Amino acid sequence: MTAxxxxxxxxxxxxxxxxxxxxxxxxxxxxxxxxxxxxxDGWPSEKARAAASRAxxxxxxxxxxxxxxxxxxxxxxxxxTTARSREVPKPVRGPDESARKSVxxxxxxxxxxYLFGRERWGLNNEEVALADEIVxxxxxxxxxxxxxxxxxxxxxxxxxxxxxxxxxPFILSEDEHPPAKKDxxxxxxxxxxxxxxxxxFFRPPxxxxxxVRTLRNIFQKAELTEQEVRALxxxxxxxxxxxxxxxxxRSTDGGEE
Amino acid sequence: MTAxxxxxxxxxxxxxxxxxxxxxxxxxxxxxxxxxxxxxDGWPSEKARAAASRAxxxxxxxxxxxxxxxxxxxxxxxxxTTARSREVPKPVRGPDESARKSVxxxxxxxxxxYLFGRERWGLNNEEVALADEIVxxxxxxxxxxxxxxxxxxxxxxxxxxxxxxxxxPFILSEDEHPPAKKDxxxxxxxxxxxxxxxxxFFRPPxxxxxxVRTLRNIFQKAELTEQEVRALxxxxxxxxxxxxxxxxxRSTDGGEE
Numbered sequence: 001m002t003a004x005x006x007x008x009x010x011x012x013x014x015x016x017x018x019x020x021x022x023x024x025x026x027x028x029x030x031x032x033x034x035x036x037x038x039x040x041d042g043w044p045s046e047k048a049r050a051a052a053s054r055a056x057x058x059x060x061x062x063x064x065x066x067x068x069x070x071x072x073x074x075x076x077x078x079x080x081t082t083a084r085s086r087e088v089p090k091p092v093r094g095p096d097e098s099a100r101k102s103v104x105x106x107x108x109x110x111x112x113x114y115l116f117g118r119e120r121w122g123l124n125n126e127e128v129a130l131a132d133e134i135v136x137x138x139x140x141x142x143x144x145x146x147x148x149x150x151x152x153x154x155x156x157x158x159x160x161x162x163x164x165x166x167x168x169p170f171i172l173s174e175d176e177h178p179p180a181k182k183d184x185x186x187x188x189x190x191x192x193x194x195x196x197x198x199x200x201f202f203r204p205p206x207x208x209x210x211x212v213r214t215l216r217n218i219f220q221k222a223e224l225t226e227q228e229v230r231a232l233x234x235x236x237x238x239x240x241x242x243x244x245x246x247x248x249x250r251s252t253d254g255g256e257e
Numbered sequence: 258m259t260a261x262x263x264x265x266x267x268x269x270x271x272x273x274x275x276x277x278x279x280x281x282x283x284x285x286x287x288x289x290x291x292x293x294x295x296x297x298d299g300w301p302s303e304k305a306r307a308a309a310s311r312a313x314x315x316x317x318x319x320x321x322x323x324x325x326x327x328x329x330x331x332x333x334x335x336x337x338t339t340a341r342s343r344e345v346p347k348p349v350r351g352p353d354e355s356a357r358k359s360v361x362x363x364x365x366x367x368x369x370x371y372l373f374g375r376e377r378w379g380l381n382n383e384e385v386a387l388a389d390e391i392v393x394x395x396x397x398x399x400x401x402x403x404x405x406x407x408x409x410x411x412x413x414x415x416x417x418x419x420x421x422x423x424x425x426p427f428i429l430s431e432d433e434h435p436p437a438k439k440d441x442x443x444x445x446x447x448x449x450x451x452x453x454x455x456x457x458f459f460r461p462p463x464x465x466x467x468x469v470r471t472l473r474n475i476f477q478k479a480e481l482t483e484q485e486v487r488a489l490x491x492x493x494x495x496x497x498x499x500x501x502x503x504x505x506x507r508s509t510d511g512g513e514e
Contacts, residue, residue, distance in 0.1 A: 089484070147310075150410055157411050172348060172391075
């Protein structure tokens, strides 16, 4: 990941807790540059630090400004996040589109930022006019009620997803769990089908090809690993033994041998 | 949007506030089916309702279960969200991939669900084993600390984005702000360049073609609307008048006329 992460600018936030939760959201997705314009309850804020849940590296570097203009002065492309339509004729993007633009700029070393409004009424039109583009979230119009930390979270998530091409912190380790070779799978199928022949499972016998296909499809779909095929062969072997034992016991009981 | 939204199952959540914030996150993205397994502080919860911030339609329909098995009994495909690697050989998806699968199932009317673990230590391996696939978020491995409501938010966001093909609640209205026709733009360019000729801006004259191209490119990039072109012509006209007035005043002062 080499793209320069965007700044997050919170405009006149009221609650320290929201600032902290925003910082925590940022840290999860690799954003570190948090700027606050006129926080109502001042700065530093113990409530913010507590809500940031160990994102101290973000909280420690917070910059406070007395105007949005000052807060964005060094940035080269700014997104204004808003929850409702504006009179301003500016492109309106989703968080995924804005992330693509921010990453594209960030890969050239350019500075971008996301501007978030007040808890109660967002950004005013003059503040939106300072931005290059508008970002809004694809919420349900019948229930649109994200708080600023939630909006920061989604924008930060989309940014990191784009910057890292969706890299996940862990994946299914194919080294530890290699997919089974077809030969192993076929030998398991034959083992199972042989055991079922012994148990006279396939009745009437002309249904056998159809039943075999059904069973093989079930296990094909499961994308079995080597270990899983070994486990299944153990299962079949164990049931075979039990069956043989039962049959032997029955024969003994019945005194036919 | 016709896909059936997934259920959200919270396994043994401790804090009512987290349940409420999860409900709020769900409501924003059109999810309504919230299920809780053994909430520590019981149910109903006033803290949950307060944190849900008017997502009462979700809170009112919460179902409480005493086991994960019971909570997922009617579902047909279940994702387990986990923040760390597991021994279970199950596919690991990002929230975007799982959303595609959930929407695909939901469009056929099938019931899917996302299982979220406890605040402190998530899901245990037996619970993960109940799911079809694992979902994890593309967080920074050096700071992975999302709470359950944040994880619910991102999964719900991805689900709605996929189900609605990224439809935003509003866009730049092209009816109200139609892009300018090229003819309007060209007449504006000629107006501006004529005014600048008058003001002998193009010096030396052989630089004129280059300067004209530079200016035209600036305004082309702005993707001007009809109204914006009219506003710019007003600006040029106003400066022209001022210039004419200044020139007249100067001539009068100098007594040359």
